[in-house]
Amino acid sequence: MNALEGVIGFSTLKVTGRIDKHLLSILVDLGNIHNFINTTMAKRLHCNLINIKPLIVETANRETMSCIAMCRNFKWKIQGVNFIVDVFMVDLNNCDMVLRVQWLASLGDIIFNYKELWMSFYWQGQKVLLEDLEAINLQTVRLEQLNGWLTNSSQLVEINLCSLRIVTDDEGFAQLISTALIPEMKRDPTFKELLMKHQDVFKKPKRLPPIESS
Secondary structure: OHHHHOOOOOOEEEEEEEEOOEEEEEEEEOOOOOOEEEHHHHHHOOOOEEEEEEEEEEOOOOOEEEEEEEEEEEEEEEOOEEEEEEEEEEOOOOOOEEEOHHHHHHHOOEEEEOOOOEEEEEEOOEEEEEEOOOOOOOOOOOHHHHHHHHHOHHHOOOOOOOOOOOOOOHHHHHHHHHHHHOOOHHHOHHHHHHHHHOHHHHOOOOOOOOOOOO
């Protein structure tokens, strides 16, 4: 899943590589074996691809995809240092290449700082330090500020809605949704009517769901 979505976690870090004039967004992932390159990037770089016996790649949610080509001895640079690795071609999101144990095993001894997300090793007599790209800092906002952003879409880039506190008053909850979170719907009188009609669905649960009988 890290490979497909480009997710940064405690066992991954994201760095920038280069091949000729092209920049590569590279995800170093300690969680699996094979190295991958994005299909779009492989075609853009005119990689010398060879057909292979279909390799089934399984994601964390058990979905599968088929890899039918690979590039041997793919060459790229990180911080001016040259590396060569075999990569399998798959459709990746948010990154161009994923480096895993197959590449890490060739580096010898590695120091990995999980807290600050950096790794250090010696390669061809030179010390290499790879640091994670600066992550986007998320911040919480008050409902009033969120409401202001929603009414002025020119200032809004992206919202990550993590959780909401369910109010005890059903009518207040309907008003919260219709006036703040979905301003487009507040002009539709049937929306509030729909929420009130099915207010039992939005009630805060007071007990655990019944145990399913076998």
